[in-house]
Each structure stands twice: as structure tokens, then as C-alpha cells.
Amino acid sequence: MDNKMPFWQYYYDKMGSWLDFAREIETEYRQCLFEGRDVVKYKPLVDLINTMPSAEEKDIMADAMYKTLQMTPLRSDFTYVEPSDLCGIKDARPEWRKQKVSLTEEEINGLIPKIKGAWYGRVCGCLLGKPVEGWRTGNIQKYAEAQDNWPLTRYLKKDEEKCRELGQWSGGTFIDTINGIAPSDDDTNYTVTAMKLIERYGKGFRPDDIAFEWLTNATIWAYCTAERVAYRNLIAGLKPPESAVYHNPYREYIGAQIRGDYFGYIAPGDPELAAEMAWRDASISHIKNGIYGEMFVAAALAWAAVCEDPVEVIRAGLGEVPQNSRFFHEVNDILELYLAGKPAEEASKMIASRYDEKIGFDWCYTVSNAMIVAAAVLWGKDYTDAVCWSVMQGFDTDCNGATVGSIWGMMYGAGSIPDEWTAPTGGKLRTDIKGYYEVSIDEMAENTIRHIKTK
Template sequence: MTPVHTELADRVLGGWIGRIAGNMLGKPIERGDYWTRERIERYLRQADALPLTDYLPEPPSWVEEFQLRPEWQSCVRGGVHGSCRDDDVDYAILGLHLLETHGFTFSTEQVGELWLLRLPYLQTFTAERAAYRNLANGLKPPLTATYENSCQEWIGALIRADVFGWTNPGAPRRAASLARRDAVLSHTGNGVYGAMWAAALVSAAFTAVTPRAALDVAFGVIPSSCRLARTVRRVVTLHEAGLSWEETLATAEAETSGLGWVHVVPNSAVLTAGLLYGDGDFTRTIALTVRGGLDTDSNGATAGSVAGVLCGAKAIPAQWRDPLEDRVRSAVFGFDGARISELAARTVELSTLST
């Protein structure tokens, strides 16, 4: 079952806007080893910004402890005029271009070729940078993911997955299959499963009634015994047991300690908690997800994409949508300054071809 065309267009646009808005919300505090949940809460309290219902406020002028990313002035409330450039959005754009160029039968090798053609090396990070370097040195997949790459299970492949869900509404297994083909260029194990899970989650959001229903569907596309699946199920169980959002995240943090703030497993816990405790409300979903810490801009982006698909663009509150000015900055050659609405329309056109 897929939405009718007019509803589909609004849902896809909601996914794009949600991804960009969630990314912008989390971008100023993207450094999980410094911006712990406790520091984020202290920041918001001192800025009188709880509950969080808009982009982050400027840091209080009298407080010196808060170190935001260099781009913060373009990402805080009152300073947002179109989106900042970020890899969490670049890969959605590059994925759209991949499908427009090679169709749904694209190969992993073609993903790599497009990176070399369209994406600057210095705008890649962690596993993607290792894979890019391996590509430039003539290696082919799957060696591009495994040779001198210590980040194989980090979050990078997950942030590339949304477009496969947007273009396969209500077809989570197909979305996951495409995400896997993309992910193995740079990731292995849970890194690949994270991409498959996220693509299925976005796809399922088109027809699911609640975030929990979408999560239940997404479970079915990855091995039930993998650590990512076990961690996500654990968060669902804690939510069902009536624990608070804070208690659930504290438990998940203790159980995934040592993996690092960019690893896909602890970030999947933060993302799942944001979706469950956000309960379909767009603002609450992205706010809780970003307040959860770790890779804040990546988690905010994926949570915003799922929440945006669930509610549609028309239901996204104006304080998130309007400052974006229907414009996106991008390092992908040929796409800087693109209209968000145009990207969404092109995505809808692809989605009609996939059904």
C-alpha cells in the first residue's frame, strides 16, 4: 500500500524538510564526547529554552563553557537563512542523483564512481573518507570498506539511507536492499544493518500509523541477532515498561558504553528513543532526539525525516520550515543552492517509477 499521489508528494517533501531541519537543529552541538546529554540540558536551561520547540538559541553571553561548532551562527534561531552545508544532507542529494543517473539497478561500483565525480574528498569523513581514499587508489568494493578503515560500523551509511526509503514508499524490503548496495562501499556489519534499518524505517513511515508501527516493520529487514537489532529492541522494551525518556537513554548508554559517539549502535538507541517518546509529534521528536546527544545532527536528520514522512510537510510547524527558505547548501557538484521543493518533486517522480 502506498499513499495517493498528492499525499505522497506532501510526505516526501516532509521527509526532505524534516531531514534538513533536524540536521540544522543538531549541527551546532555535533560532538558527542563534549556535548553530553547533561551538557546539552545545562545549555538549554541556562538559555531558558526548555522545552525545546525551535532551533537552538544562541549561547548565553555570560557563560564561557559552551563550545559550539564554528557554523553555529547560521544554525541557531534567528540566524537560519537556508540550510548550512552538511554531509547528512549531501548524501541525500547524492543518492537522488545516483537513482536519477543509474536507476534502481545501480551497482556499488557506480556509487563509488559518483562520489569521485560529484563529492569533494574533504567533505567526506570517517568511513566515507577511508572508502573514498581506497577508491582513488584503485580498490574495488568490498575492499573499499575494509582496507585501513576503522570506522566500518559507524553511522555514515545510515545517514545515506533516507532517499531509498523516500523512493520506495511502503516497500521497506526494497528500500533496505538498495541501502545495502550503497552501504557496502564503506561499511560492514552493523554499519550496513544501520543503513538497511533506516531505509526500511523511512519507507514504512509512509504507511505506518505510528512511529512504533514503523519501527516494528523495520526490525524485519535486519538479522534479529545483530547488536543493532538487539539495542533497538531493548529501547522499545524499556519504553513499553513505562520508563522515562531519561531512564531509557541512561540504560542504553550503560549497555553500549565503549563503542564511541559516532558508532551506529548507540546512535540507533538515541534515534529510537526520540521516535518513541516523540510519539509522532514533529517538534517533540527532533527535540528529544537531539537532546539525546551523541551524533546530534545525524540523529536529528533521520528522526526529522521519519517524523516528516509520518506527518507530511504541511503539518511541520513554521518555525522549522520557514527559515529554510526552500533552499539547501550542498557540496555535491551542481546542487548548491537547490530548492528543497524541487529535490522533493524529483524524488516523487522516482518513487512513481519504483512501484
Template sequence: MAGCTLGAIVEGWSIESMQEWANFIGDPFPPVDYWSQAKDPSNIRYGKSSNYAYTRNGMSGVPVDDDITYTLLGLLIVEEYGKDFTTQDVAKAWKKYLPIACTAEDIALKNIKAGISPYQAADHDNPYCQWIGASIRSDPWAYMAPGYPEKAAEMAYRDAYLSHRRNGIYGEMFFSAAQAAAFEVDNCIDTIKIGLTEIPSDCFLAQAVRWALEEAKNIKDYRDARQAVDDRFKGMSSVHTINNACLTIFGLIIGGTDVTKVLSQTVAMGLDNDCTAATAGSIVGAIVGKSGIPEHWYKSFNNTIYTYMNGVEVFRIDDVINRFARQAEIILEF
């Protein structure tokens, strides 16, 4: 939630734009805390939270974002349909809880509402099927299968199939497996290598991940990372699965187990930087645990998460943690 919230109000900004904004408001860049001010502070995101709510002094609870909403929706899916939920169950949950969606998710939601089978919803009029939308939904499966990457990836597949294909699906599987592994290893490189074992070895995403692991020796900071990715993936959408996955990996390797450095460097890289920082934060957070996370990243969450889901707009963090843990107990009873 910290990485997502830090990146949310500069989502998609260029490095230069973020640097200029930081200079203008007197914040350090890369950011080492939440932004002190937001552009257009009264602008409302997802019809719920103002930009001001994402700032250091304006935050009172975790403000809305689709990354966080899908993490909670994954929990609701397993609570309501069990650990053996199907892609059809995912579709039912989307129709019940999601008033809005973006890109591939928007297409899939419209298609299932139009009567198209959940197993074909990603195939109709969907130019976004390899974009990052599935990858941002990777977290809940890992939280419910900690230390069990195979199971996390398998649940991620069933979820991703509703809206994505090929590398779009593999992105969710890869990061779910990496996040699950993060509960049992002590460094991010091991999580990435374990994540690779759960996707086809010859897919474009796997090739890109192996390139990123090798290229990391030449990456010193966020500027190097962004330049390497821009050079490698010229013309690729800024919200594609593959280029953003590489930035996430670079952020993790640059930052190691320093949570602030991971989030700071990943957001500073740009592209879909609320998504990449959320995923990087999920992995490093699982490695270091709460004791390894500086308090300023969560003290203003006030045990509260806001979402835009129908009928469930407010969650309590301690309750969410207990519910994820309960499902993990059920799933790990194999």
C-alpha cells in the same frame, strides 16, 4: 532537515553542556525551536556555512551538513545510474561529487581513488565500518520507495556496502525500511518493527532494537534514554550505529507524532544528535506529513538547500521533492 539543523551546532555535546548553553542564552531546554545563538558563530562548517546560519535568526536556507548532502547524493545516484545502480556506481558518484568525507566514508573515498575496488573499499584500513555514517545515508532510498521497505532496504544495502560492514550496513537498511514504512503507517513503533524485518534477526543491531522497544516502557525523557544507552553500551563510540539507533528509537517513542517533541528530546540526548534527530525527523515527518509539522521548523528554509558537493552546491526544495517523487514513480512501477 529540521532535526539535522537543530542538532548540527551541538553535535556530540554532553547533556550538561547543552543545558548550560541554553541557560546562558535564555533558550528552553530541551530546545523547541532552533537555537537563538551559536557558540563560535563565525566558525565555518564543511567550508560553507557559518554556525550562525544554523540559528533561528541567522538561517536563510538549509545550511550544509553531511546528512543532508548524502540524502541529495542518493537522488543524484538514481537519476544518473537508474534504480538498479550498483555499488560501483555509488563509487563513481562519490568521486564525482564529494570533495570531503568523514570516518568510514573518508576511508572508502580514499581507497577507491587509490584504485581499490568499490566492493573492497570498506575492508582496507577501516576501523569505522560499523559507525553511523551509513545510517545517515538511509533517507533517499525511502523517499524513492515510499511504502516499499524491502526495496528501500535493498537500495540501502548497495549504497552502504561501499563504506561499511555488518551492523554499519544493517543500520542503513533498517532505517531506510522504517522510513519507507512511515509513509503508510500511523505510528513510529510499527515503522521500527517493519524496519527489523529487513535485517538479520540475530545481528547485534536487531538485538539492540528489540531491547530498546522493550526498555521504552521505562524511558520518560531524554535523560532516561541517554542513561539507559550509556549503561547498556559502555565504551561504545559516540558515533556508533547501535547506540545512536537506540537513541533515535527512544526519541520517536517519547515524542510519538509530536514532531517538536521528537526533535527536541532526540537532540537533548546527545551523542551524534544531528544524525539521530535527522533520522527521527524523517520518520515522524513521513507519518504526519507537512500539515503535522509546525511551520517554524521550515519557514526559514526559503526553498533552498546548501551542500558542499562539487558543482551542485544549491538545490531548491520544491524541485528536490518533485525529483524524488518522479524516481518513486519509476521505482514503484514493478
């Protein structure tokens, strides 16, 4: 980003590009490659469209290419089986998945430390990664080193001079700029949106109910990438699951993966229910591995409520996604590496060898970030170590910090999160959700306990 450019100008230019499909035709091509479609022969034409000036002709060409890519069959050597429908996903799960653990009302009431841990863990993990979201690992390290904070062990403070030196924007949400309340962020907006959804519809909500909540609770500017496209599609009259596909090159981006936490919070001991609710949510905007990411996180959190073994928590998440999917294979490779006794550095190398954070698609892809989440949960020695390790890997720093913090906090409770992480928030959170612009984190946890008992 050009530091001389006003941030609002950069922001709206970037946000607008997410709805301009022609500008993202290269992303669509890469998405089709990842889906296993035999599209390599179309690369020269994609490159040609990419170089065209923005005009009606480019839009027409991009739309024609979109239809062509969508109709292209899978390669014969693509052996993954990746359904997007719930029945297909359930049929493709591993046989060893976790079975429901039923809790008494007394046991549910006793979960409050874990639920608070999940909420605070998510908010604080997000706050750690938020100011360096979009930065690449090298710049994160240089910035942190200038504050004698590498390896990371605490929040980052604002340093305008260092930001200028690194060519990074200095207006991010650094810890010394938040004024005693955690700022709004899509990573926490979605958690509050899900809470509001359950308050209104209970656990039997439908994808259409979520779509309605999106359209009535926040403007399109509160949503990013896949969610913004889905929002546009919903306004245009497309319903789930069609809203997830049309002109949506981000359909396997990380957006759904950051929306599943609350469904895990309210289904303790029941990863199947958590994953099913996550599917209903994800199907609005994502397909295949984009959906699996949300199901994985929700199921892992549901099991973390009744288990303090990170290996079993990761297995609980994997147990609810198709066993022969890219998502399962990649995250399971991280798990196998851990079980083989390898150090965390080997996980970093594995992720970097398969995904390039300098490529926007890889940076925001569900699977690359899920690998980071799994590794941080597995190798993390404590809350600080886990969330800091996840942010140090680069990629989507605030999303991963939030998800890792949420899982860790659920496993070990609010008491496992040191005061230096929680105190700056003042126990409060801002959101962009109507009726919840400023909330008490403790009250959100109390609401969660009530929703666990909701049918």
C-alpha cells in the same frame, strides 16, 4: 577544542587524522572488540603503538597490528550472527518482516505531503543538532538553559560568551547565522547524492555506480570517518566491499545510517527494496552493523510512507536486518521498553548504561545512535518533541535530529512540522554536491515522487 586555535587548523588536523590509520589504532582495537574478536591480549601492544610519535615506524607497527587483529577469530562466547553480504543478511532476517504494499499512481501522487514532510523534517532536524554536534550532553544543557530553552523546544542561537565559558567553538551553524537557507551538511549531502544517483541510474544501480558518484560529485573533504577512508580506498583502486574494510576503523560508525533516507523515500510500502538499495550504498564503506543501520532507516521510512504507527515503523526497519545481530537486539530492547509502558527517561538510562558519549567510538557508533532514533520516534509526542528529545541525548546530534525528523515527517506529513522549524530555511538547502549547490526543498520532493515511479 582550543578556542584560540583557528577553526581551519583544528578542522584539517581532525580531518587528516581520519586518514592516518596509525593515529586511530585504538579505534580499530575497540571496533574489533565490538565485532567479538578475541583481541584483549593485544591491548598492551595497541597502547604501545598509540604512544609512539608519528613516524614511519609507527605506521609499520600499526599496519602489522591491523593485520593481526583482522586475523583474530571471534570469541567462543560471541553468539551473534552478523553477515555483511546481502544474501546472508536476507537469510538472517526475522520471519515476521513486513510484506510489500503496492500503490497506484494516484496513491503515489498523493504522497507529496509525506515526502515534503520527510525532506523538511530531515533538513530542520539536522539544523537543530548541527551547532552542538560533538558537544557532550552537559554542555548542551548548560548552553540551552542560558537561552531558557531546556528542555529543548526550538533552535539554538549563537552566544559567543557562553561558548567561551563552556570551552566550545562559537562558529557553529546556529539558527541566527544561516541567512535564510539551510547550510550544507553531510546528513543532507547524502540525500541529494542519492537523488542524483537515481536520476542517472534508476533503482537498479550498483555499488560501483555509487562509488563513481562519490568520486565525481564532491571532494574528499565532503566526507567524514568511514566515508573518507572508503573514498581514499576507492582512489587507490579498491572496489566495494574491500573499500569498506582496509584500514577503516570506522566501519560500524554512523555514516551509512545517515545515507539511507532517499532509498526509503522512493520505495513507499516496500521496505525490502528500500533496504536492498541501502545495502548497495552501505557496502562501499561499512560492514555488519554499520550496514544494518542504513537498511533499518531506509526500511522504516518506506513503511512510514504507508503507516502512521511508530511501533510498526520501527518493526518494519528491524524486519530487514539480521535478527541475531547486535543492532537488532539493542534497538529491539528500546522497542520492548516502550511496549512495556516505561517512560522515555528509562530509554535514556538504558542507552547511557551501554554506551558512553564521552568515548568517541561510542559517540559515533551506529547502534547507540540508532537506539536514540528509535526511542525518539516511539516516545515523541509531536515533531518538536521527537527531534528535540533526540538532540538532548547528546551523541551524534545532527545525524539523529535529521533521521528522527525524516521519519516523523514521512509518517505524519509536512503539516505536522510547525512553521517555526521550516521558515528559517526559506525552503532552500545548500549542498556540496556538484550541480546541486543550492536547491529548492519543494523541488527535491517533486523529484522524489518522480523517482518513486522510476524502475
